[in-house]
Amino acid sequence: MDSHITDEFALLPENAAELGLELPTLPPAQRVRTDHDDGHVSGIKWGDEPPRAVFLHGGAQNAHTWDSVILALGVPALAVDLPGHGHSSWRDDGDYSPWPNADAVAVAIRQWAPDAEVVVGMSLGGLTTIRLAAVAPELVRRTVLVDVTPASIQRHQAMTQEQRGTVALAAGPAAFDTFDEIVALTAAAAPHRSASSIRRGVIHNTRQRDDGRWEWRYDRMRVLRDFALLWDDLARIDVPVALVRGGASVFVADEDVEEARRRVSGLDVHVVPGSGHSVQSDAPLELTEILRVHL
Incomplete structure (x- = not known):
């Protein structure tokens, strides 16, 4: 696989084959962009029809982390690059917390997926979804949070x-x-994933600089806020909420689930055995089947 690909969608056939998907044709995918007050948000619009699902990735990821899930799900979708990630613009203040994220993402969803049936958010994307549902409830008719609660940043610091x-x-x-140095480093951090999936992920999440060196395709968060404030936003959500936990992940503790149940009436909890924090990468087909229930 060439690490210098010019077509970001050229890897989709390999991705589908690895999942065992028999697709007569691949769904059309295009890069879209929405300008907002602090820059622009980029994303991938899947399908020719209005998106039925919106996907928000975790920190240090990008919209392509959802490729496998969207291919398997087979519905029109919008996968967004959060500010400071992928092809979205970086912020001068380095604040990529859920508060400014939600404001920026809301502009993109209003333009490209205003009638989506569900917003799926993983990790930082899940926290952004909580804030989005609180400040722009008309854009979130149902939500699925993937391995995250407002206590996850606290869990992360102790890991x-x-x-x-x-x-x-x-x-x-x-x-x-x-480039291969990054691939090796990533493989060491995720030894359970296939070499091809790791390489695809690194291709989408890096870029080569003018001096020939390689760097991540995301900015670093330089402003830390108290994410525990999002518990109150979670309690304000009055649409169906599901929480998907990675069975091998420690980003969500049992007591966090109980707190979420206290805040959200009828919280639907799923556990994906053996999966780590990035359920969309570790168990995309299992996550897809859970999402079908929420469409």
Whole structure:
């Protein structure tokens, strides 16, 4: 696989084959962009019809983290690059917390997916979804939070390097001499994933600089806020909420689930056995079947 691909969708056939999907044709996918007061939000619009689902990725990821799930799900969708990630613009203040994220994402959803049936958010994307549902409830008719609660940042701070998995890469080196160096580092952090899926992920999440070195395709969060404030926003959501936990992840503790149940009436909880924090990467087909229930 060429790490210098010019068509970001050229890897989709390999992705579908690895999942065992027999697709006569791949769904059309196009890069879209929405300008807002602090820059622009980029995303991938899947299908020719209005998106039925919106996907928000985690910190240090990008919209392509959802490729496998969207291919398997087979419905029109919008996968958004959060501010400071993927092809979205970076903020001068380095604040990529759920508050400014939700404001920026809301503009994109209003333009590209105003009638989506569900918003799916993983990790930082899940926290952004909580804030989005509180301040723009007309855009969130149902939500699925993937391995995150407002207490997850607290859990993260107490984790070992191994428990953090690929999330730990965001605190490591920012630039590398070669592309393969990044692939090796990522593979070491996620030894349970296939070499091809890791390489695809690194291709989408890196770029080569003018000096020949490679860097991540995301900015680093330089403003830390109290994410526990989002518990109150979670309690304000009056649409169906589901929580998907990675069975091998420690980002969500049992007591966090109980607190979420106290805040959200009828919270629907799913556990994906063996999956780590990034359920969409570790168990995309299992997550897809859960999402079908919420469409």
